[in-house]
Amino acid sequence: MSEKRRKEIEEKRAKLAELRKARAIRNQEPPDRRWAIPETKKDFEDFVDKIVGPSKGGVDSEDFTPSSSMPGTPGRGPSATLPTRSSDSGRGSRQSDIPERLSFGGPVTVGSGTDHVIDRPLTPRGYPDLVTFEQELFELPQKERVVYNKEIQTTLVETEPSQDYEEEVRQRIFREKDAEAEKLAREKELEDISVKLDQEIEREIRDLTEEERASIVGAPEFLEFVEQSSKIVQRALNDGYDYIRDYRIGTESGGDDSEGKRVKRVCEFWDERYVKNRSITDIDWSPKYPELSVASYNKNPAALNEPDGIVAVWNLHLLERPEFVFHSQSDVLSVTFSPFHSNLVFGGTYSGQILLWDTRAKHLPVLKTPLSASGHTHPVYAMQMVGTQNAHNLITSSTDGTVCSWLVDMLAQPQETLELIHHGHNKTGEVAITTLDFPDNETTTFWVGTEEGNLYQANRYDRAGAKAGLNQYDVYKGHSGPVMGLHFHPLVGPVDFSDLFLTCSVDWTVKLWRAKSLAKPSTTPHALPPLYSFDEADDYVYDVKWHPSQPAVFGTVDGSGRFDLWNLNTDTEVPVVSTPVGSGRAINKLEWDRKEGRRAALGGSDGRLYIYDIGDMAIPRESEWTDMQKTISSMMGGGQTNGV
Amino acid sequence: MSPELEQTLQTLTSHRSVLGYMLITRGQQPSIIRHSGVVFEGEQGKRYASVVARIIESVQTGLEEIRGDDGLSAAAGESDADDIRFMRIRTRRHEIMISPDDRYLLAVLHDPAT
Numbered sequence: 208m209s210e211k212r213r214k215e216i217e218e219k220r221a222k223l224a225e226l227r228k229a230r231a232i233r234n235q236e237p238p239d240r241r242w243a244i245p246e247t248k249k250d251f252e253d254f255v256d257k258i259v260g261p262s263k264g265g266v267d268s269e270d271f272t273p274s275s276s277m278p279g280t281p282g283r284g285p286s287a288t289l290p291t292r293s294s295d296s297g298r299g300s301r302q303s304d305i306p307e308r309l310s311f312g313g314p315v316t317v318g319s320g321t322d323h324v325i326d327r328p329l330t331p332r333g334y335p336d337l338v339t340f341e342q343e344l345f346e347l348p349q350k351e352r353v354v355y356n357k358e359i360q361t362t363l364v365e366t367e368p369s370q371d372y373e374e375e376v377r378q379r380i381f382r383e384k385d386a387e388a389e390k391l392a393r394e395k396e397l398e399d400i401s402v403k404l405d406q407e408i409e410r411e412i413r414d415l416t417e418e419e420r421a422s423i424v425g426a427p428e429f430l431e432f433v434e435q436s437s438k439i440v441q442r443a444l445n446d447g448y449d450y451i452r453d454y455r456i457g458t459e460s461g462g463d464d465s466e467g468k469r470v471k472r473v474c475e476f477w478d479e480r481y482v483k484n485r486s487i488t489d490i491d492w493s494p495k496y497p498e499l500s501v502a503s504y505n506k507n508p509a510a511l512n513e514p515d516g517i518v519a520v521w522n523l524h525l526l527e528r529p530e531f532v533f534h535s536q537s538d539v540l541s542v543t544f545s546p547f548h549s550n551l552v553f554g555g556t557y558s559g560q561i562l563l564w565d566t567r568a569k570h571l572p573v574l575k576t577p578l579s580a581s582g583h584t585h586p587v588y589a590m591q592m593v594g595t596q597n598a599h600n601l602i603t604s605s606t607d608g609t610v611c612s613w614l615v616d617m618l619a620q621p622q623e624t625l626e627l628i629h630h631g632h633n634k635t636g637e638v639a640i641t642t643l644d645f646p647d648n649e650t651t652t653f654w655v656g657t658e659e660g661n662l663y664q665a666n667r668y669d670r671a672g673a674k675a676g677l678n679q680y681d682v683y684k685g686h687s688g689p690v691m692g693l694h695f696h697p698l699v700g701p702v703d704f705s706d707l708f709l710t711c712s713v714d715w716t717v718k719l720w721r722a723k724s725l726a727k728p729s730t731t732p733h734a735l736p737p738l739y740s741f742d743e744a745d746d747y748v749y750d751v752k753w754h755p756s757q758p759a760v761f762g763t764v765d766g767s768g769r770f771d772l773w774n775l776n777t778d779t780e781v782p783v784v785s786t787p788v789g790s791g792r793a794i795n796k797l798e799w800d801r802k803e804g805r806r807a808a809l810g811g812s813d814g815r816l817y818i819y820d821i822g823d824m825a826i827p828r829e830s831e832w833t834d835m836q837k838t839i840s841s842m843m844g845g846g847q848t849n850g851v
Numbered sequence: 852m853s854p855e856l857e858q859t860l861q862t863l864t865s866h867r868s869v870l871g872y873m874l875i876t877r878g879q880q881p882s883i884i885r886h887s888g889v890v891f892e893g894e895q896g897k898r899y900a901s902v903v904a905r906i907i908e909s910v911q912t913g914l915e916e917i918r919g920d921d922g923l924s925a926a927a928g929e930s931d932a933d934d935i936r937f938m939r940i941r942t943r944r945h946e947i948m949i950s951p952d953d954r955y956l957l958a959v960l961h962d963p964a965t
Contacts, residue, residue, distance in 0.1 A: 423876065423884055429955065430856055433874070436950035436957040437859050439937055443948055444866055449963050451941055480858060527862050 211352060226342075442524045469822060470772060470784045473806060476502070476521040476816040478528050484509050485517060487810030489541045490798040495549035497802050498523040499530065502816045503542035503554055518542055518554050518564065521816060533564040534571055541590045545615065547599055555587030555603055561618060576618045583609055589643035593650040602645070602667075604655065608638040612667065627655065627665055627677040631732055638663065638677060641689055647698035647705045652725060654683075656690030656710060664722070673728045681723050684734040688713035692750040695722075700758055702832040707738070707839070709761060711748035717741040717763055719842070739842045743771065743781055750797040755804040757827045759835045762807055764794035770809055772821060776834040779842070783824070788817050864888065868961040870945070875900050875956040877907070890960050903958050907951050910935055 423429055485504040493499035504517040516535030537558040545551035552564045554572075559582060562572035576582045585605035594600050600622060601613040608628065611621035628636040639658040646652075651667045655677075662683035669675045692711040696704040706722040718737035723729075746766035754760035759775040763782075768791045771782035788794055789811050796810040805825045809817040863872055864887055871888015873896065875881050881904035886896055914933045938949040941963070950957045 419882075420884060424856070430853065432952045432955050433856055433859055433957065436952065437863050439950050440948050440957065440959050441863065441866070443937070443939065444868065444959075444961060527866070528859075 211349070215349065438525060438528075438530070441527055442522070445524055445526050470770070470786045470824075471820045471822065472788075473818040473820045474523065474526050475789075475818070476519075476526065476529070477814060478519070481517055481519060481529065481532050482814045483507065485814045486812040487795050487814060487816060488539060489543075490796045490808045490810045490816065491543045492798060492800045492808065493520075493544050493549065494546045494801055495544075497800060500798075500800075500808050500816070500818075501542050501544060501552055502808075502810055503539035504814060505538035505540070505557075516554070516556055518552060520552070520566065523818065531566050532570060535562055540586055540588050541603075543590060543592060546592055547596050548615075551615070553590065553592075553601060555583075555590045555605075557586045559583030559585050559587060559605055561587065561590070561601070561603055561613060563615070563618060574616075574618045576613070577620070581620045581624070582611060583607075585609070588641055589655075591643060591645055591653075593645055600650075602643070602653070604640040604643045606639045606641070606658070608640060610640070610643070610655075610665070610667075623667070625665070625667060625676060627663070629663070629677055629679050631679045641691065642693040642710075644693045644695050644708065646695045646708075646722065654693060654695075654708065654722065656693045656712075658689040660684075660686035660688050660690055660712060660714070662686075662690060662693065662710060662720070664725075673725070678728065680729040680732045682732060682734050683720055683737070685718050685720070685737040685740070686710065686712040686714055686716065688747075691748065692752070694752050694761075696753050696758070697755050699756060700827070700832050702758070702836055704758060704835065704839070709751045709753060710737075711751040711763060713747045715742065715744045715746065715748060715765075717744070717748055717751050721843075738839070739779065741773065741779075744769075747793070749793060749795050752797050752799055754825065755799050755801065757804065757825060758831050759838065760804075760824065760827075762797050762799070764788075764797045764809055766793040768792055768794055768811070770794065770797070770807070770819065772824065774824070775838045776831060779838065784821075786819070788819070789813065789815060860885075860887070863959065866961070868963060868965045870960045870962060872957065872959045873900060873903075875904060875958065877904065877951065877954055877956055881956075884955070888960065899958070899960075903947070903949060903956065906940075907935060907938070907949060907956060910938070 482504060484507040487502050488505050489503045491501050493501070499520055499522055501518060501520045504519070506515040507513055514534035515537050516539035518533040518535065518539055519529035520531040520533075522530045533552065533554075535554060535556055537556040537560070539554040539556050539562075541555040543553050545553060550566045552566070554562045554564065556562060558578060560578055561576040561582070563574035564571075565573045578584075583603065583605040585607040587603050587605045590601060590603040592599060592601050599615065601615060602610060603613065604610045608626055610625040610627060612623045612625075613621050627638045627640065629638050630636055638655065640655045641658055642656040644654055646654075651670070652664060653667070654662055654664050656662050662685075664678045664681055664683075666673050666675050666678065690710050690712045692709075694709050696707040696709075698705045706724070708720050708722060709717060710720065711717045717740070719739040719741070720735070720737045723735060741763075744763065744765045744767075746769075748763050748765045751761060751763045754762070757774070759777075761773050761775075763771045763773070765771070768788050770786045770788045772784040772786075773779075773782045777783055788809055790813065793812045794809045794817075795812050796808075798808045798810075800806040800808070803825055805820055805822070807819045807821065809819060811817065860872065863869060869888075871886065871890040873886040873891050874884040876884060881900060883896065883900050886892075890896075891899060911934070914935065918933060935951050938951070940947045940949070944962070945960055946963050948959045948961070950959075
């Protein structure tokens with residue numbers, strides 16, 4: 208801006224100089240014209256002096272305005288009066304001249320000097336001659352002068368065009384590239400490392416604090432998880448077969464035992480925690496899951512705060528511990544799976560209570576019969592489930608002769624109670640039942656074995672010709688000691704042997720009987736002899752069971768720990784296979800597995816449940832039945848060769 | 852630790868072919884709850900733990916992938932959802948059995964040859 212102004216001023220100066228020259232010429236020509244001026248000149252000079260005084264202090268070149276301004280305005284100051292190009296006479300021009308000088312401050316004295324110089328020749332004049340003086344004034348608009356500031360943004364590069372320099376440059380470029388590449392590579396490396404570290408941190412196994420561990424371990428679901436998964440793992444562990452085995456590599460020389468007549472031990476169920484010091488009192492196989500079996504145990508005399516009665520469900524695939532364990536407050540003497548509900552297990556106890564456990568529930572029974580006179584008050588040694596899916600009952604018997612029939616879901620009281628009383632007995636009417644069995648397909652009549660050694664038939668209901676209760680007239684006399692086991696022949700195969708039953712007793716014998724037909728009930732007491740007697744054993748025979756699929760095969764267990772397998776078609780006097788089981792302690796119970804009878808469960812008095820496999824002997828041939836018929840008839844026909 | 856738990860784990864380790872077990876939590880940060888056996892000590896144990904956890908997670912993701920996101924209704928998806936129930940990895944020398952749960956994992960290392 209200031210430069211602009213300065214240029215304007217210089218232009219004006221130049222013009223003024225011209226005008227001065229012109230004035231000077233004019234002044235010399237018409238000097239008299241100038242005389243009129245002095246009066247006004249003096250005023251003007253006074254005015255100028257006035258202006259000059261103050262103007263010295265405050266010259267402001269910034270206030271120039273190109274437009275014409277009134278010369279006679281004192282308030283505006285000297286700067287305002289500068290660019291005047293009035294059409295007045297020299298006074299105006301002089302005025303403009305002086306203010307111009309005044310505005311610059313500098314050449315004032317000069318101006319005043321020249322003024323004085325000019326003034327001196329003017330003052331002696333007399334009458335001024337006024338001349339109109341015209342001058343065209345051109346107001347030229349100020350040109351907008353656009354000014355640019357040019358600057359270079361790049362740094363100055365020394366330009367030394369030389370071969371070396373090019374080489375240098377090239378090298379520098381390469382170096383930079385390498386450096387950059389290195390840097391990039393390093394960065395990438397660092398990034399990779401950091402990513403990897405992040406991943407590792409994520410994966411890093413955190414150490415648990417003690418409280419966390421305690422809280423996790425205390426949670427019940429953790430316990431359950433451990434129980435479940437350890438069970439699964441143990442079952443998998445028990446599966447001994449190495450399935451990546453390569454048979455091409457023959458390492459062991461297979462010592463194959465001769466198959467045929469051999470009874471092999473599969474496994475032995477025993478758990479120290481639950482079953483220590485107890486004896487097995489009863490066994491049953493699950494009708495639904497062929498690998499499951501249940502065993503009931505009596506009391507552990509050493510540990511008095513443990514439950515008196517234990518029932519354990521064992522899995523063939525899990526040898527180390529039972530699948531389920533159920534507790535009872537008194538010794539459990541008999542146990543059976545419910546054939547119609549795969550989850551239910553019934554147990555009869557020493558106190559006379561019948562208990563129902565559910566595998567889905569925990570240790571304690573879900574249902575119990577009351578300890579009252581309506582149920583049993585004596586030990587329940589035998590029980591059996593009879594009926595069909597829709598109409599089934601649990602029949603239980605206790606040693607006081609009471610036989611009760613229960614509905615599964617209503618254990619609060621028995622559906623019916625039957626007191627077996629032997630009226631004709633010379634000492635007591637009571638019948639001390641030790642075992643009970645129903646023939647296959649019969650639900651209303653059953654046979655019982657007693658502590659005396661006699662066997663009786665009983666009816667649940669009144670029927671034509673027979674009353675409910677004990678049939679005291681048909682006494683199956685044969686045993687001289689308490690009857691420990693009674694088993695009817697299963698109804699399987701072309702020939703019906705279901706009227707044959709076996710009993711075993713403390714008198715070291717096993718006897719085969721034929722059940723008297725119910726069509727003709729007797730009215731007078733008479734004794735029925737056994738068909739045959741097996742006297743092989745050297746000790747109490749604790750249990751006898753027919754084989755489920757072989758008509759002529761049955762097994763017995765005795766007090767010396769022997770398991771005898773008999774086949775009547777082969778030999779009626781000695782067992783086919785006689786195996787010592789366990790450590791020589793008595794075997795209490797025997798139960799064949801339901802499917803094909805390949806396996807037998809033997810319950811020992813040491814608390815161990817042995818599973819034996821009889822292999823091919825379980826498979827009956829076609830001729831077995833007819834052979835059996837012959838055998839039976841020869842037994843009957845042969846009379847009393849083996850004696851009663 | 853309740854005695855039943857101790858007992859259960861004790862029977863597990865007393866099996867003749869078992870070399871050790873490890874209980875791990877599942878989730879973002881797997882951590883070892885308990886372990887036993889020489890195989891699972893210290894650093895190696897931690898490595899085993901992280902590897903097992905990763906294996907289970909990847910198999911689980913694989914199962915979900917198999918099920919596929921057909922855009923079927925969420926209800927149908929829930930009922931079909933397949934989870935790993937049990938895993939047995941048989942290597943030449945050992946066998947690792949892994950039994951997972953929603954929250955925990957039991958891994959057992961045993962030598963089937965014994």
